[in-house]
């Protein structure tokens with residue numbers, strides 16, 4: 054059954070389901086095109102509900118039979134599912150349906166990937182498996198029997214029976230249907246175990262395709278570290294006898310936290326020195342932690358409805374960020390988080406797709422797994438903790454876990470726990486969940502009689518559906534640095550609640566320099582009058598690493614903007630400042646590498662637009678290239694020392710090794726502009742790890758070299774699908790503006806290209822939309838190519854199509870010609886017959 058007119062669902066319309074479920078028994082008889090799913094569900098009237106309609110979701114299901122209390126029934130087909138008349142007392146619902154995993158290219162529900170069965174049910178995929186109240190507030194205990202000739206048959210919970218061609222699993226913890234999972238296939242496990250703090254031994258497995266078993270060790274270590282960390286940091290212990298992770302090649306997202314059976318995009322779990330970069334290792338560690346942490350924040354306590362998605366996602370992202378900081382470096386991690394937040398979430402908040410962290414309506418919930426829900430959601434948790442302090446934060450979390458274990462709850466429930474432990478009123482703070490848009494925080498200073506006053510004003514620009522904005526509670530972390538470079542006031546959190554507010558520091562001897570928004574204490578845009586000398590001073594003396602990096606970044610941005618707008622020469626203040634940091638051997642190499650990096654073209658485009666200047670992508674590209682050459686020449690003496698390849702045989706994927714390589718490779722990409730690619734060519738040939746092999750290739754490509762290395766790379770890695778994704782991406786990412794569309798188009802005809810694998814599709818077309826000057830080339834070729842691709846992908850995989858249409862979300866920044874071309878493409882997409890609900894919603898929002 055396909056729905057006709059897409060419906061908008063509203064938060065305010067929430068009502069509880071009329072029935073609760075005492076138990077669910079499912080039997081799967083696996084078959085590629087005719088899997089039978091037999092369900093037996095014990096329902097009972099829900100005394101807390103007033104609506105007694107017995108409605109079960111169901112999509113793309115062929116109903117074979119149904120019965121209530123053993124008597125056959127023929128349910129009524131209604132929009133999105135079925136209805137039946139049921140007794141006003143406990144009853145048993147039984148149904149048998151047939152589904153076709155093999156033809157399921159949407160990768161939602163039960164589907165096949167390389168001959169193995171896998172599921173993805175969040176958010177609303179379970180309704181493609183059987184008729185069910187597919188909503189997170191209906192929690193139930195599941196028993197699952199799988200019949201199939203695959204050697205490995207997995208589901209949630211603990212194994213109760215394993216036999217020939219059959220396995221039975223029982224999950225004692227009540228869970229919503231979106232956490233259901235099933236995997237069947239020819240898989241090999243990498244086994245291990247973990248003893249919990251109360252002494253319970255847990256069996257751990259990472260299941261992979263034969264041939265990938267040498268890529269599991271790192272993920273397994275990350276899992277054990279995560280389990281330990283959640284015990285130490287949040288007092289949360291694992292609660293089943295077994296924890297399984299499975300790697301799947303065809304997967305729409307990064308990974309999924311199904312109870313006891315996490316399913317991962319293989320790119321987010323498989324790791325080896327030869328095939329994974331340092332960035333891959335870091336990401337894998339973070340995602341393993343993220344999914345594991347969901348066991349408490351998401352699974353034991355889940356969301357009442359999908360509007361509360363940030364309840365589990367924002368909190369779990371925050372938890373994985375803290376974990377990664379503890380495993381690596383908090384300073385570097387924080388800067389990386391801010392870069393991602395600005396690149397994705399600020400971008401979203403500034404355009405037609407802006408929405409609150411807790412949206413109030415949606416057509417397709419899959420469209421709301423966004424940077425706003427995830428990353429801004431995590432920033433809110435960070436702000437809350439900053440405002441109430443570490444101890445109260447932990448107490449509030451403990452209370453939340455105690456009080457709501459086994460429940461499906463709301464943001465109100467979460468905040469109430471903190472109100473209770475602190476006695477604070479969080480009503481104003483709660484606006485962070487409901488008000489979209491990035492606050493602009495303006496600051497000026499007054500200095501008088503040894504007192505420094507910081508004057509702030511905050512405004513949030515209008516966003517779709519929200520014209521008027523209220524002042525937010527903004528924690529502003531401030532420190533003061535004396536003229537001699539010593540810190541005279543250590544970090545203090547100012548709590549801004551008004552539209553305009555001033556804070557005074559008294560009793561100061563000489564006028565200090567204020568370091569404001571330390572550690573990026575709130576997701577706002579700080580606008581502050583500050584000259585280059587003060588920036589350079591903070592860059593040299595601030596004790597807050599985020600601020601030092603930020604000052605370098607602002608110098609870089611100003612330089613680039615002046616080059617773009619006024620054809621100015623690169624500012625000596627910037628060149629000297631970066632030389633000082635990058636060559637400072639006392640500082641962390643990972644931090645120096647971050648300072649070395651230039652702001653992205655997309656970031657510059659947004660900055661120009663905010664300043665009332667229409668960005669010209671080609672000019673932005675040219676200025677950035679020109680600055681890269683200037684930096685290379687300016688640092689030509691230092692580059693050979695900064696470029697320090699890893700000694701063969703000494704690679705370790707930890708923060709230390711990765712930091713050294715990122716500085717070395719940053720230097721290499723500049724060096725390649727000076728030495729004709731000599732250093733990169735030799736590193737490419739010698740590297741014993743993917744970080745340096747790919748880094749060398751990237752350096753060559755970005756210097757317009759590397760043709761033969763590209764071929765060698767393909768010959769070496771043609772059988773490794775994850776490495777080949779890098780090969781596809783690098784070419785599109787480094788293509789010159791006038792060649793990007795052509796390169797992407799040619800790669801889409803490569804025999805190894807397929808739009809059925811989301812990783813491969815993103816490798817080419819995600820890279821095309823991220824190649825700013827290439828995507829926005831004046832010819833419009835890339836716009837048209839992406840639209841063509843999205844139109845043909847939509848009928849196969851609506852989720853990925855909708856997500857990738859976000860490439861156009863910034864279209865209003867650009868000139869009339871580009872806007873016209875983009876509008877034409879968006880309208881062409883929208884006019885596609887049978888366009889999915891997902892893509893229809895996204896494209897309409899972008900156009901509006």
Ligand code: ARG
Nearest residue numbers: 175176306308309310419422
């Ligand atoms: N809950 C998963 C996570 O940990 C993401 C699932 C996304 N699914 C989707 N259909 N959008 O982040």
Ligand code: ZN
Nearest residue numbers: 343347366369
């Ligand atoms: Zn998550």
